[in-house]
Amino acid sequence: MLTQEDLIQFENEIAGAFAKGLIKAPVHLRAGREAELIRLFQKYNIGPDDHILGHWDSHELCLLKGVPPDVLKQAILDGRSIALCFPEYRIYCSGIVGSLMGVATGLAWAIKARGERGRVFLFCGDMSSETGIFHEAVKYAVNFDLPAVFVVSDNGLSVMTDTRAAWGSREPWFLGTRFVAKIEYFRYKNGWPHSGLGKLVKF
Template sequence: MTAQDLIAFETEIADLFNAAKIRAPIHLYYGNEEKMIELFRDVKPEDWVFCSWRSHYQCLLKGVPREELKSEILAGHSISLCFPKQRIVSSAIVGGIIPIAVGAALSLKRKGEKGMVHCFAGEMTSETGIFHESVKYSYNHQLPIRFIVEDNGKSVCTDTREAWAQKVLTYENDRHPLVTFYKYETKYPHAGAGQRVQF
């Protein structure tokens, strides 16, 4: 899976959305392809990946077949994609997936199973109480989990740093051993593909 493959997939979904072929919200990635490929070098088949409403790249990189992913998106499930076989779980509730990911990591540890959890979150999600608690619990209990914070600067249309009056966010500059923080600039709006779609 190359950066071009990832971009081509999102472009195809954007075109389908703008052509009113998808009757449900979509959230697209752009501009973080190399970073995602780098992050997935550390993701093994037995690992679990937990995502938010934006997860097409994770699904492709975890091995969900392109056409299977596309048909789930066409069926309206882009916002909460789950593929148990590839161990991908998503939730569209801000902060909703974080404690579930922690629970999965706790289960792996208790059962002595192989593998670890990779949990993705936007930078606004990373400033919520549940994220802070989950990182603290995971670190103190030495759970097999890492959190990846993806900073596009915005929470829908709200500037995250302005909202918290905080120039440097809590986990910026990889200040916590369990948290990887990276910035990217997308060309897509928070949801949709940039055109008003009418059915």
């Protein structure tokens, strides 16, 4: 299992490449949630049979799922950071808010219906967890006890918008409901801006 330091070092390396103008596409770096992600990968013993669905900020997920760092780095250098897909590692990511919750439920339904091995782990942010599709997908997964877990990494922001101010509630909608049965939730403070480095990079 990789350490927190491994994940931090990888993001720092990507930041360095981005600063040099070597990546001509968006990158979304993350810092501050390494321990929580490692804890969850260990808690569920996430392995080759399991599927990871992530979004624009999935470098750490790819590393923890087993993608070799040099392979991941090349994909990022090639401009694919925002929607990393490695079918051979059962990793599918998308840069579109709300695009994968329904996929997670459908995939989990298929796994259960076919009696296959593996579970689906959907990772998203706090604002994504307030979308209607997240609500519907979780509701369905809970109702049919599908092999899916929805992991919400809460940094309190949607780009630069305060998620709680937007919805007028201090807590995410699902806390204290029966839907937490399929949800993992933690808060963190992102050590990086939402995307990029917070400064102009010239090519």
